[in-house]
Every structure is written in structure tokens, then in C-alpha cells.
Amino acid sequence: xxxxxxxxxxxxxxxxxxxxxxxxxxxxxxxxxxxxxxxxxxxxxxxxxxxxxxxxxxxxxxxxxxxxxxxxxxxxxxxxxxxxxxxxxxxxxxxxxxxxxxxxxxxxxxxxxxxxxxxxxxxxxxxxxxxxxxxxxxxxxxxxxxxxxxxxxxxxxxxxxxxxxxxxxxxxxxxxxxxxxxxxxxxxxxxxxxxxxxxxxxxxxxxxxxxxxxxxxxxxxxxxxxxxxxxxxxxxxxxxxxxxxxxxxxxxxxxxxxxxxxxxxxxxxxxxxxxxxxxxxxxxxxxxxxxxxxxxxxxxxxxxxxxxxxxxxxxxxxxxxxxxxxxxxxxxxxxxxxxxxxxxxxxxxxxxxxxxxxxxxxxxxxxxxxxxxxxxxxxxxxxxxxxxxxxxxxxxxxxxxxxxxxxxxxxxxxxxxxxxxxxxxxxxxxxxxxxxxxxxxxxxxxxxxxxxxxxxxxxxxxxxxxxxxxxxxxxxxxxxxxxxxxxxxxxxxxxxxxxxxxxxxxxxxxxxxxxxxxxxxxxxxxxxxxxxxxxxxxxx
Numbered sequence: 001x002x003x004x005x006x007x008x009x010x011x012x013x014x015x016x017x018x019x020x021x022x023x024x025x026x027x028x029x030x031x032x033x034x035x036x037x038x039x040x041x042x043x044x045x046x047x048x049x050x051x052x053x054x055x056x057x058x059x060x061x062x063x064x065x066x067x068x069x070x071x072x073x074x075x076x077x078x079x080x081x082x083x084x085x086x087x088x089x090x091x092x093x094x095x096x097x098x099x100x101x102x103x104x105x106x107x108x109x110x111x112x113x114x115x116x117x118x119x120x121x122x123x124x125x126x127x128x129x130x131x132x133x134x135x136x137x138x139x140x141x142x143x144x145x146x147x148x149x150x151x152x153x154x155x156x157x158x159x160x161x162x163x164x165x166x167x168x169x170x171x172x173x174x175x176x177x178x179x180x181x182x183x184x185x186x187x188x189x190x191x192x193x194x195x196x197x198x199x200x201x202x203x204x205x206x207x208x209x210x211x212x213x214x215x216x217x218x219x220x221x222x223x224x225x226x227x228x229x230x231x232x233x234x235x236x237x238x239x240x241x242x243x244x245x246x247x248x249x250x251x252x253x254x255x256x257x258x259x260x261x262x263x264x265x266x267x268x269x270x271x272x273x274x275x276x277x278x279x280x281x282x283x284x285x286x287x288x289x290x291x292x293x294x295x296x297x298x299x300x301x302x303x304x305x306x307x308x309x310x311x312x313x314x315x316x317x318x319x320x321x322x323x324x325x326x327x328x329x330x331x332x333x334x335x336x337x338x339x340x341x342x343x344x345x346x347x348x349x350x351x352x353x354x355x356x357x358x359x360x361x362x363x364x365x366x367x368x369x370x371x372x373x374x375x376x377x378x379x380x381x382x383x384x385x386x387x388x389x390x391x392x393x394x395x396x397x398x399x400x401x402x403x404x405x406x407x408x409x410x411x412x413x414x415x416x417x418x419x420x421x422x423x424x425x426x427x428x429x430x431x432x433x434x435x436x437x438x439x440x441x442x443x444x445x446x447x448x449x450x451x452x453x454x455x456x457x458x459x460x461x462x463x464x465x466x467x468x469x470x471x472x473x474x475x476x477x478x479x480x481x482x483x484x485x486x487x488x489x490x491x492x493x494x495x496x497x498x499x500x501x502x503x504x505x506x507x508x509x510x511x512x513x514x515x516x517x518x519x520x521x522x523x524x525x526x527x528x529x530x531x532x533x534x535x536x537x538x539x540x
Contacts, residue, residue: 047109203447226272310327
């Protein structure tokens with residue numbers, strides 16, 4: 001047998017010993033190996049020590065990916081919680097950056113092993129372009145991923161507070177959601193939309209409680225600064241509406257709040273929600289109306305089923321001073337601007353109609369705010385979120401919230417308005433806090449009750465009707481609610497109790513042009529009747 005020194009040289013390590021076509025094939029194989037399993041090209045044709053290090057790191061990365069995939073399919077809320085945490089995001093940014101640089105080094109070393117000068121001129125260009133494309137598809141993607149994560153992390157750090165996460169109260173997270181309008185034509189911030197989102201931490205079943213902005217006599221939680229000023233509730237006549245609490249606290253009672261309070265107005269409104277609903281509010285999210293448009297656009301739009309014609313402002317119609325346009329009934333996919341109009345419109349209707357539409361939009365956005373939507377629109381969502389939200393929720397809370405949000409999108413969503421239609425129209429002026437507490441308690445108890453086994457279709461029909469009512473937050477209407485159901489903003493009923501279907505004079509279906517003509521001739525009462533059911537809205 002010959003000694004090792006007399007063995008034939010390996011063509012992979014000694015390309016000068018093989019033909020030009022074989023060298024071309026060798027070059028492409030080495031680049032492909034670096035793409036599929038970094039370090040393998042070095043093991044068989046280059047520096048074995050470098051190859052072992054790279055292969056070890058590659059195997060660790062594959063093991064980590066397999067482990068994460070297993071955890072994701074067992075309980076993906078764990079992975080979502082990690083990804084939402086700023087510290088884990090920083091760790092991922094560092095890992096992706098290091099891997100991007102390491103992979104680039106391996107490609108450069110692979111080119112050194114290939115020895116491009118030994119290739120034919122045409123193949124030399126092909127291998128160079130192929131390697132460059134491979135670098136972009138590997139290291140480039142890692143760099144892009146790190147950049148996207150960094151954008152998200154910066155947004156989270158800017159928007160959310162520092163500090164420890166808080167635990168659910170009685171098994172629920174209770175977060176105030178304020179729609180703020182601080183336009184240039186307005187003095188200070190005005191909370192035009194007030195709601196409390198209460199979510200079961202384990203099941204994700206949620207209850208959205210909307211408070212009309214004209215709600216009076218709100219109670220403040222005991223021991224809070226505003227409770228000392230208004231011990232009998234926020235009662236001083238027509239000036240003491242719920243949406244005035246924010247400004248009142250900021251302008252007149254800020255010195256009563258601890259210096260640690262980030263936003264005095266928001267804290268006062270939170271204390272009022274706690275005292276009024278009996279649910280301990282743990283944090284708030286202030287949604288700026290201007291940023292809302294960008295946020296919906298970042299999500300790719302929002303889809304709802306509208307029950308009626310909804311007016312909104314636009315360009316004046318030709319030859320007329322009328323600038324009212326109409327969203328038609330049926331399924332609508334709104335961009336940010338149209339979604340904002342849909343949520344805020346109250347022409348020919350009232351605040352209670354738009355509250356129900358706002359609840360519907362909130363539900364639709366929550367349902368669409370899935371991991372897939374976040375990942376596919378991550379950068380634009382993060383950029384919009386910085387303009388959209390002010391909050392006192394700590395960044396460390398996001399991990400638990402993201403995992404809960406993943407459950408919310410697939411569970412029943414209950415809604416309750418502290419006014420019409422869930423109570424009589426005068427309720428927001430003369431609220432009965434005992435009724436509020438009773439209604440909220442019943443809805444939460446129903447959510448916590450074990451699911452009943454499926455019954456036959458016949459027995460399901462009555463139950464289905466009742467469940468639909470409670471899912472909307474409504475129970476049986478009180479006598480006073482029925483007495484006031486003849487308001488101009490309630491859809492007219494036929495003698496058999498069914499809702500009247502409106503048509504044009506010739507019997508043809510209503511269209512936008514017909515509605516515009518009605519406004520041109522001053523038929524506002526007719527328009528109010530047609531628009532009376534535009535508070536009906538559902539999520540497809």
C-alpha cells in the first residue's frame with residue numbers, strides 16, 4: 001500500500017487537477033452547500049476548523065428552529081409572548097445580525113475556495129452573480145429582519161411605559177380605550193369615544209362596555225382624587241358629562257394627583273370607569289383619531305357588514321351645496337379615512353348609533369389583528385402605532401397581552417352600551433348603577449359558564465335569538481325603553497313588527513343618488529328614517 005503522501009489529490013481541494021467543466025460544477029456545488037448548510041463547503045474543500053465551527057452553529061440554529069416550531073404548535077401564545085417582549089426582540093436583533101455577518105463570511109470564504117480565476121470567463125460571471133444573489137437571499141433577509149424588529153422595538157419602547165407587568169383582577173384584564181380628538185381647531189384633548197375592554201385572561205372572552213360621551217353623574221372609585229372633589233358623583237348639571245372629566249381634571253385638579261401619574265386626564269377617566277362599572281381599570285390606551293386612519297391602512301383595511309346607509313362628508317355634488325355621501329349597506333372593506341367616517345358619522349342619527357358602529361369596528365379590528373396580519377404588515381403597523389397610541393401600559397405587559405389577543409380573535413365578543421339601545425334613552429342622564437352592575441355581572445357570568453352541549457336545531461332557535469341579544473350586551477328592554485322606541489332615530493316597524501323596507505317612489509331600491517336628492521329638497525325626516533338602522537353592524 002502506498003503512504004498518504006502518495007494518495008491521489010482530492011479534486012474538491014485541488015481544482016487545478018480537474019477539467020474546466022468539472023471546476024464549474026464544483027463551484028456551483030460549493031455555493032449551494034453554503035446556502036443549504038453553511039460550513040459544509042469548508043469541511044469538504046476548505047478550512048476544516050472554520051467549517052466545524054460553522055456547522056456547529058448551523059446545527060444549533062436548526063435545533064432552535066425545530067424547538068420553537070414544536071412550542072408554537074403546542075401553545076403558540078408562548079412564542080407570541082416572547083416575540084412581543086422588547087428584551088427578546090433585542091436578543092433576536094443581535095442574533096440575526098451576527099448570523100447575517102457570519103453567513104456573509106462563509107460566502108466570501110467559499111469564493112476563496114472556488115478560486116474564480118480558474119473558471120472560464122463565462123462561468124466566472126455566472127458563479128459571481130449566483131453567489132451575490134445567495135448573499136442577498138440569506139444575509140440580506142437576516143439584515144432586513146433585524147431592521148424590522150428594531151423598528152418594532154423602538155416603537156414599543158417609545159409608546160409603552162417602563163415598569164413591571166400587572167396581573168389580571170378577578171381573572172380579567174380591564175383596559176380603558178379612549179378615542180381622543182386634539183385637532184388644531186380644538187382647545188386641548190377631547191375624549192369623544194369612551195370604552196372599557198374587559199378580557200378573560202384565560203379564555204380571551206371579552207366584553208366591550210361603551211360609555212356615551214353625554215353620560216352624567218359618573219361615579220369615581222373610592223379614595224381617588226376626583227372622588228374627593230365629587231363625593232356624590234360627577235354631578236353639576238349639563239356641564240358634567242363623561243367626556244368633560246378629562247379636561248376638568250387637567251385644568252382644575254391636576255395638583256391633586258401624584259407626580260407619578262403620566263396623564264392626569266386619562267387617570268381621572270379611568271377612575272370614573274372603575275367607579276361606574278365596578279371593574280378595576282388597570283391601564284388605558286388613548287387612540288388619536290388622526291393616527292387611526294394610518295393604523296387601519298397599515299392593517300390593510302377593515303371589513304364589516306353594515307346594516308344600513310351611513311352618511312359621510314365629501315366633495316359637493318355638482319350643481320348643489322350638498323356634500324353628503326353614503327356608505328351602502330352590506331359588506332364593506334374600509335380604508336383608514338372611510339373607517340373613521342363610518343365610526344364618527346351621526347348625521348340624521350345620534351350618538352348611540354355611532355357608538356354601536358364604533359363597537360363593531362373595534363371588534364373587527366381586534367378580529368383582524370392576528371399574528372399573520374401583524375407579520376405581513378409589521379413595519380407599517382409599528383410606524384402607525386407610534387402616531388396612534390398613548391398608553392400607560394408597561395412594555396413588559398405586551399407578552400401576556402399578545403397571547404391573550406390571540407385568543408380574543410377566536411372567542412365570543414360581548415358588547416354593552418350604558419345608554420340606548422341596551423338601556424332606555426334617558427339612562428345616560430339618570431343612570432341606575434345597580435342596573436349597570438347587574439348587567440355586567442350577568443354578561444361575565446355567562447362568559448364564565450361552561451359551554452352547553454349542542455342541541456337539536458329546533459331547540460337551538462329560541463336560544464340562538466337570546467344569545468344574539470346578550471352578545472350585543474342587551475337584555476330584555478325596560479318599559480321606558482319600549483316607550484321611547486318611537487324616536488325619529490329608530491327604524492320604523494310594520495304592523496307585524498318587522499322593520500320597514502324603504503324604496504324609491506317608483507318601487508326601485510334606494511341608491512346614493514336618491515338619498516342626495518332627498519337632502520337637496522329638504523327631506524331630512526325621510527333621511528333619518530332610512531338611516532335609522534345604520535347602527536346595525538356585524539363582523540363577517
